[in-house]
Amino acid sequence: MASNLPAPEGIDIQEPPTAGAWGEWNPTEDSVRPVRGKHRVAKQRGGLARSSTVLGVGVIAAVGAGGIATAQDRPQVAISLPSLPSLPDLVTGDKSPQGEGGSGSQGSADERAGIVALQSVQGADAGEALRNRILQQAESQQDAADAKARADAEQAAQQAAAQEAKDKLETARKAAEEAKAQAEAKAAEEAAAKAAEAKAEQARLAKPAGTYSLPTSAYTLTSHYGDSGSMWSSGQHTGLDFAAPTGTPAKAVAAGKITSAGWSGAYGYRIVLELPDGTEIWYCHLSSMSVTSGAVGAGETIGRVGATGNVTGPHLHLEVRKGGSTMDPLAWLESKGLNV
Known part of the structure; x- marks a missing residue:
């Protein structure tokens, strides 16, 4: 059974010279007419875009799958793939031939559009990643600043507690010295009072009563x-x-x-x-x-x-x-x- 599907753009499909189960296929102007319109580039969930070249490869895969399904009835078909331009050529808009029977100018424009869209998506993802990295760095810096502030506050608190303990110790020492000095002064005062009293008593005993005096002292x-x-x-x-x-x-x-x-x-x-x-x-x-x-x-x-x-x-x-x-x-x- 002969297929009426047009040949994919840029792909040369050759039938074997002998007639098989399909019969002889003679390409006509309608059957080889190029596909009109531009291939759309759809944005996938994974953030990737497919170009016309990717779609072409998908068609080839579908055709190959159909051939496998009817391998019992159909003869093998030789498929030749056009040489694809490199990524720099696509980005710079190189209009080199897209292979035998290909539309180089239209295909290059579509591919460049797909590449630009892909780069836009990748650029957006890169920008989001850079933004997240900046936010993470800012958060890390804020955490480090908070940790340093806590450490400084703890150190200041420790220094304040040490200074307070030192001040209390110094106050206690001064109080003890003052108490000791007061005790010594009081003891000296009491001793001086006792000495003065004893001296006064001796003087009183030694002093004559009227015109009389004791014969000696300390007796x-x-x-x-x-x-x-x-x-x-x-x-x-x-x-x-x-x-x-x-x-x-x-x-x-x-x-x-x-x-x-x-x-x-x-x-x-x-x-x-x-x-x-x-x-x-x-x-x-x-x-x-x-x-x-x-x-x-x-x-x-x-x-x-x-x-x-x-x-x-x-x-x-x-x-x-x-x-x-x-x-x-x-x-x-x-x-x-x-x-x-």
Whole structure:
């Protein structure tokens, strides 16, 4: 059975010289008439455009498929494909021949249009890809800037916390130093107050009460008048003992005159002070004598405490005698207003 399909543009189909199942086919002017009109380039979903050349190849494939379907009844047909121009030739509009029997000018224009459309689609896709890449870079840069801002904020917070801790530590240290200084100042003030009080007490004790004064200072009373013991020749103590370190000043209890000063056996070095009313004050066991004669005033130093004579340690043995008889020195001193 003979086919009435016109031959595709640009394709030369040759029948075998012998008649087959189809019979003899003689091409005529109508059968070989070129296809009129322009091939349209349709935009596919994948973003690709087909040119007239692609459509031509599709027709060839269809014809080949039909031939395979009727291979039992039809003889083999020799198909020759025209040489296709290269892509630069299509883009630049090269009007080289499209093969035997082809329409070079019209085919080149259509192909260029397809190439331009394909390039437009590819350019749009490239622009979209570039836009997406720019957006990704901008997003990456923004993420990096946000991360850096967070890191800077964390570092600033850490530095602020460290500075705050340092300030608190410095404040605590200053507070501790201030408290220590206050405590030391208070202790020094209390010590000075106590020293002043002790000094005032000593001055008060040493100061004559009226016209009378204590015989010495910084002392301890050890033996009183009338105490009994084998240490005294009479069996009883005849004076009042003021135990004090050697060298402690011995003072006149009242104004008077020195009537005797020197060594006196068991009394050691002794000074006798006679008061205006005839009362005698004996200073015994002295280590030294500052005044040995003449008038003296109340509170004046006349000798130094010692341990000479019959003693067991340094002390001032004070006796009060009137009319040759001894009397209690403690009672006499207190009667003069002295706090012994």
